[in-house]
Amino acid sequence: MTNKKLFHLYSDDEKFSIVQDHINNRLSIRACATKYKVAVTSIVMWLRSYRLHGKEGLKSQIGRKRGSGKGRPLGTFKPKTTIEELEKENIKLQIEIERLKKGYLVKGVGAKKVFISINNKNFKSLND
Missing domain, CATH: 1.10.10 (Arc Repressor Mutant, subunit A)
Structure with missing residues (x-):
């Protein structure tokens, strides 16, 4: 310990x-x-x-603003429109379709991403 x-x-x-x-x-x-x-x-x-x-x-600098122009200015966050959200979802679905065509699924996100074979083949042996 x-x-x-x-x-x-x-x-x-x-x-x-x-x-x-x-x-x-x-x-x-x-x-x-x-x-x-x-x-x-x-x-x-x-x-x-x-x-x-x-x-x-x-004197302690904790909690003080370091200087002008630091961080995101207030009011600059732009909410996404429904069209932008639908386009993003469409791209995600197209990527998923392409992965399914190649014969694998993806589980997880980022570094914890795992590729699962649908055809029980080795990924290196897949040519397409």
Whole structure:
């Protein structure tokens, strides 16, 4: 049984004290990481953000919008018309007919797709 470390969201003050301990006491990043039980990459990111933006850079970005133009703009989802839905279903049925002509069925989706032979033949031996 493995001991998984639970996710811990560090507050701005905790981040600031860790960064200050690294800077003031001239601790290495690895020593700081083992002392506070924090990932090395987290400390590196906090230091970079602190050097660029000061204490404001250590504020949590969770739940904030990253910038303008990110994500899908509101109101851009276009519902399909009945004609488009029927055309899509028609294409799916044509594909299924072609597979049945070749002698196999398809079960599943994506990586879990399984080809089942109708004629009990090896697929490599099928020429058509």
